[in-house]
Amino acid sequence: MWQPATERLQHFQTMLKTKLNVLTLRKEPLPTVIFHEPEAIELCTTTPLMKTRTHTGCKVTYLGKVSTTGMQFLSGCTEKPVIELWKKHTLTREDVYPANALLEIRPFQVWLHHLDLKGEATVHMDTFQVARIAYCTADHNVSPNIFAWVYREINDDLSYQMDCHAVECESKLEAKKLAHAMMEAFKKTFHSMKSDGRIHRNSSSEEVSHEFEPDDG
16 A cells, blocks of 8 residues: 555654664663673772781790700709890890780690880791690799790701790789690690590690699799
8 A cells, every 4th residue: 555755754763763762671771780890890999808917915025045954844944044034134124124025825836926116016926836835834033924934846857955935924923824824725735636646545634744734833
């Protein structure tokens, strides 16, 4: 059927509008995706992952270490090495000497965090295995604030030496607390080693820790 040009033009325009509407509807979701995707990427790249490092322990002044001899450590065995460390310390000591370390006693390890001049923990840390600690005490005549422990240090050639480490605490009470905390850490380490079979099951913690008992008065 023949249609005038005007009607054919109107029909063409109607079909074109319909197709444009379909294309428009199909494209509507695209701006939403394009809008949200860069926003998500921006949040991931601009939000920093902050990790704060906090340490728990007792602020102390690390006096150093000195080698000691013998295999049986009884009451008073750390007195001589502690006096030697104390004399070296007092030669350079000022009236008010700030703490230079943070001693953290854990079930299997003892961490000695070294502090900077601002009193903040640095990346430098000394680690002591509780199983290698032979003796500890907070009872010293030179100062009641000193806590010391004897540690078996293994050298590169697999030989070992016994070193006495000492720290000065803020008070006598803090030194005693460290001694008891060290004893508790040793008990937990002992029971773990016993359950793993590294210690004979017929051994008792009292027998193994006889020389380890904190002599704090």
